[in-house]
Amino acid sequence: MPPDKLMDETEPLATKQCASCKEEKPLTQFLRRTGRRSSAGSRRGACRECRKAKAAAPLTAVTAKEPIAVRSSVKANKSLPMPPRPSIPLPNDPAALKTTRQGTIWMRGKTDKGRRWYQEIDLELAVTLVKEHAAVIVNRHTIRRLFSNKDFRRYILERDNHTCYFCGQFGDTIDHMLPRAKGGHTTPVNCVCACNACNQSKADQDIESFMK
CATH class of the missing domain: 1.10.30.50 (DNA Binding (I), subunit A)
Known part of the structure; x- marks a missing residue:
């Protein structure tokens, strides 16, 4: 058989252009696509070498591609102080106390042996205990006695x-x-x-x- 005929019968090697380096490379240099909609011969856009180079590149190279305006705004936000929080009542301000649905305030404390106890009291008594430095406010429904007996x-x-x-x-x-x-x-x-x-x-x- 003539050699020209052999050259014609051989199938050409399938190639694909890499999406990163724009070079024509064999399909073996590309990873297969996965998923239900992928066909048997479908390949990913970037070749293996470009994928390895991208994975080994430092993070600074990725951030360098960001627009200058975005990077400057991020740095500016980090340097700005936090906005002031809205004013809340002081921990020992009796005006912060609010009764529960039952119309009472929870008071908690500890016995001489360290055992915890809870008790329901009225709002007037809770306000008096806070004003006379016998208790502190835990939250708007609860106070805590400062001393055991x-x-x-x-x-x-x-x-x-x-x-x-x-x-x-x-x-x-x-x-x-x-x-x-x-x-x-x-x-x-x-x-x-x-x-x-x-x-x-x-x-x-x-x-x-x-x-x-």
Whole structure:
């Protein structure tokens, strides 16, 4: 058989133009496409060499292709300070308290042994405890007692230096200036150090009548 006839009968090698380097390369240099709609002979646009070079390129080369306006705006946004947040009530502002649907406020605290407890109180009592520094606001429906019974007694005695508020002698008890029977509460503002004699003699009297 003549050699010219052999050259005509041989099938030409299929090629494709790379989408990156724009060179004609054999189909073996391109990855096959996957998916239901892909045919058996379909190939991807970029050749294997261009894909490897793109994967090995540093990230700075990718960002360098971004428009200058985009990069400058991103840098400007990073340098700008955060906008100021809207003003919210202070943590100990009683105006921040709102009752629940039941019309109460949740109060939580800890016992002398560290066990947690919860209690429902009215809004007026919660406001008084916050104002007189016996509790702090956790959220608009909840306050937290600052002292357990044992810690509160030690705090009052150390604050008043174990000195009776009424007679000036040594004191080891605490007394309510406005008695609890008349609406007083166990708060740092309403409690003082007292000796045992003054505490017993005062009983449920007002401080004005007792001092007279």
